[in-house]
Amino acid sequence: MTVKREAWLTYLALVPVVAGVIIASGGEPSFHLFGFIMCVGATAARALKSVLQGILLSSEGEKLNSMNLLLYMAPIAVVLLLPATIIMEDNVVGITIALAREDVKIIWYLLFNSSLAYFVNLTNFLVTKHTSALTLQVLGNAKGAVAVVISILIFKNPVSVTGMLGYAITVIGVILYSEAKKRSK
Template identity: 30%
Template sequence: MPEDAREMDGKRRADVSAKSVSGEADAVSAEGGNILAARAEALALTALEWGRAAWPTFTLVASFGGWYYFSIAFNIYQKALLKAVPMPWTVTALELLIGSALVAATWGVRLKRAPECTSDMIKAVGVLGTVHFLGNALTNVSLGKVAVSFTHTVKALEPVFSVGLSAAFLGAIPSLALCASLIPIIAGVMIASATEVSFNMAGFLSAMGSNLTFQSRNVLSKMFMKGDEMKKLDYYNLLGVLTIASTVIAIPVALATEFSKMTLANVTAGGMPIQTVGFNLVMAALCFQLYQQLSFSVLERVNPVTHSVGNSLKRVIVIAASVLIFRNPVSATNIGGTALAIFGVILYGQVKQREGAKKSA
């Protein structure tokens, strides 16, 4: 073979070999890219699945945190407001009015679909709204008369009223264990009341009246919520229609009881500027709506007993925060009584949970 032909054949072989090597390199590169892409896709899917699994826990923790935070904020703003402007019925009416405006705005912009109200629903909501208003108003009367910590200590008696009213109107006879769990609650509130520096009979009786009305609302809700129309209401819309119904009742009651006090001089007599009064009123109303909504949000995600225990712990945090912020004096005996009452509420919740588990077994 001539020299030139031999050289050309060598070049062809070299080119073929180079192309072969290049092709193999490309194949290896493509395979590596596919492996990396597959791994990235697997990691993305894992992260997505983890996110989906963690989301319910995250929302529950966020709901609990928001519920506690806005409860504390509401009590702080409300106590400061009522201390400067001792008009609890008017404050309650205005806060419910602000809450009603928020509910109407939510329905108006279609963030939430407004419920279709029937005549039966209006009757039920009218009764529940009246009790809802009285419960909130009496709580505000108590907050204006005594320390926040004492109001919430007395309100730890809610289970006692719940058991009594359920037995009287729903025929739910409590067990001996359930009755026994009420003893530390009653004893704790008695000890705390006897040693409370800010004790005031009007404040004490108002807190007791709030317990009665709120637990009456719960019993009435069980009776009225059996209707098909009422069952269509979710927690948000139930709170919304109760807020609006409460406002309709609260405004004439406020005018009848405190109209003579509704002057600029009376509103600012406590030394709080009118701008601060307005700010505290709006903030208290917003926090009130938010903590109630988040309370319902928690109730949608946990069983009622867990919610009850969470509410007891929330009360502990509110009491502690109010003592730190308002610096109201408390004795060791007073703290012991409050702790005993809260312990009783938690014990009551545990007994209820065990009895509920036995019934469902």
Template identity: 25%
Template sequence: MLTLATMPIFTVILSRIILREKQTGRVYLSLVPIVGGVAIATLTELSFNFIGLISALASTVAFSLQTIYSKKVLCDTGLHHLRLLFILGRLALIMFLPVWIIYDLKSLIVESLSVNSISYNVLGLLLLDGILNWLQNIVAFSVMSIVTPLTYAVANASKRIFVIAVTLFILGNPVTGLNIFGMTLAITGVFCYNKAKYDQRQEQKKITLLPVYTELSNGSATLQGNGWSSDKHRLLAV
């Protein structure tokens, strides 16, 4: 979960490279408390393994790339987000079904024939987990179709705070001051990010509303924007 907190960092870098998206300095700064807060909140559950760390970082980068290219497909093709989810799910089934048959199906058959077979309670939990994961993907792609990849990454990082809070109550993990500080810092960072993005949108609106003064080849000038035109010394309503 610690590496998943870095997803906004990877997303903002990859969005700048792939989508040419530029953010304001305040947006970049607002990512610091989000990433730092999630990282601090998960320090009590930290267990280091080099191979695990590399795998988690690779998974985070892949997830960021999936978010960026899914958003790009939605924007370029106009495809419905649930249709895209269906296509990706079908491709994933075709790609990984042989792997599941080779590795997992054999183990399930052997365990089901043994004395210590899987209980109905475990099967029920697996079914519930599958349903919840399906619903989570529907919500994720619905959100992705509305917001930018960076905003989605921030929302995904914020979701970790909720997951940590739930595990603290359900699993009975001890709540430390470090957990509370990290969650508070991350929530504060989310508010700062929302404010920075709002200010960025307002600035973009002002730029599009400002008139553009263009010099023509014959020496006259045209003022464009807000429905007005200018011919050197006068303004005429278009």
């Protein structure tokens, strides 16, 4: 979309990232084809969003910074996600109110979670502005591998040897991508 070309070494470094994700997905103990297709679609949508963010943040005509972009995107996200939450989550408002009556800490948890989401989005915009949408996507794959490791350590989620191999290849690919970007500068 931006007609920006990367060095051939950068594209070569993306091969293990993609291959690692594919291997890890295939080695998932609870793999389901529909879920995999939805993940691929979500990844493509996230990539499109990152590219559009990069265009808006780097465009000379728009003069948007990360805070302004977040200010414009947050209300749209609320308008889209709030009805979906109310429809898909049975009695979510009633349950939240009941939990808040039982323990006021739930309000603090929700505020803390909202603050983290704000900072994650702001950080994503800053990474996109100062690097590229491609770098943000590669970091997203690294974040996924780290999340799996944490879920194994904390929640004892099962993972196959194939899945572990796939995540290791993904991390190696992220490191190779980082090195390729350094060399291309």
